[in-house]
Amino acid sequence: MSTETMAPDSLELKPGLAGFFDDWSSDQRAFKGVPWGKAMMWIFLVSDTFIFGCFLASYMTVRVSTLDPWPSASEVFALSFGGAPIPLILIAIMTFVLITSSGTMALAVNYGYRKNKWVTFWLLIATALLGATFVGMQVFEWSKLIFEEGVRPWGNPMGAAQFGSVFFMVTGFHGFHVSIGVIFLFIFSYKVARGHLDDQTQGWFTKRGGNYEEIEILGLYWHFVDLVWVFIFAFFYLW
């Protein structure tokens, strides 16, 4: 027993709750076998969760407490393709585009660990293009609301003034995240194509060599963007 607890960073990691207490009381690294970049990304994502959580909490607060009627998202975001307007159709398409991109990203991570360079590359490109499509549709949505419906952060013709402020703040912040993700997807598809991750070439942020774990870390960010959209879709567009 005593020799077991004395062993430094024992490679025999206990499973379950015992492992949880072991890891956190080990006086060394708490996250065993986790690359530091991945732990850092998770810390960033947890903090980002708080930012979006605060947005959504304040949105619910103003939505519950306003006396003016809340504009119906179903009607505001309806689109007509020649016939009768289909409710919320643009947002539904955006949701499917983002989920598809999440799927291609998950496959890219998997093929990355298989060291399949070109499949990883094309999956990353597909993810980036789907992300760019999403941002493009968001630009369309914003300009439609601003120029045709006259929605402003301080008011709109449909009802409660807070509708506009919440819409621009929340979807704007999310769209910004998607845009940054698209940029990084292109950067990493370039790195994959050039073989930087196979050759352990030094990255531009760090002295460490490239590794396919970086694709998993990028994937965490991208899935998080999809995850945030799940909540925005439910609370803002459907509620």
Place this chain on the structure above:
Amino acid sequence: MDHTADGHTQVVREEEAIQHPLGVYFKIWILLFVLSALSYAVDFYQVQGYMRWFLILLFMVLKAGLIIAVFMHMVWERLAMVYFILLPPILLLTLVAIGSLEADWTFFQRGVYFLKELILEAPASPHH
């Protein structure tokens, strides 16, 4: 010493990661599509009231859970990591609950202030 330990665990991790079969990702992908379609159907068929909120939240939680668990590899992580990630957002829900209570109170106060709204329209639900 630390470096060798690091290198060793890293190799183990990569071998584990390769073990994930692709089929899991495709199944989750399809499930996410189905759940999204269902939540869109809630709006399309104009389900209203408590049933609407229940269904929206149900599909939302299921989608979020699948993304976190499989796409973000949470089911394959050690508990030390899982708890560190999941506990803070759960605490955040406390803030949401307080905000909701506070907002109900604010709404009530405004109702009292603008007495005519309270008497003439008497909104049954504060959520509209």
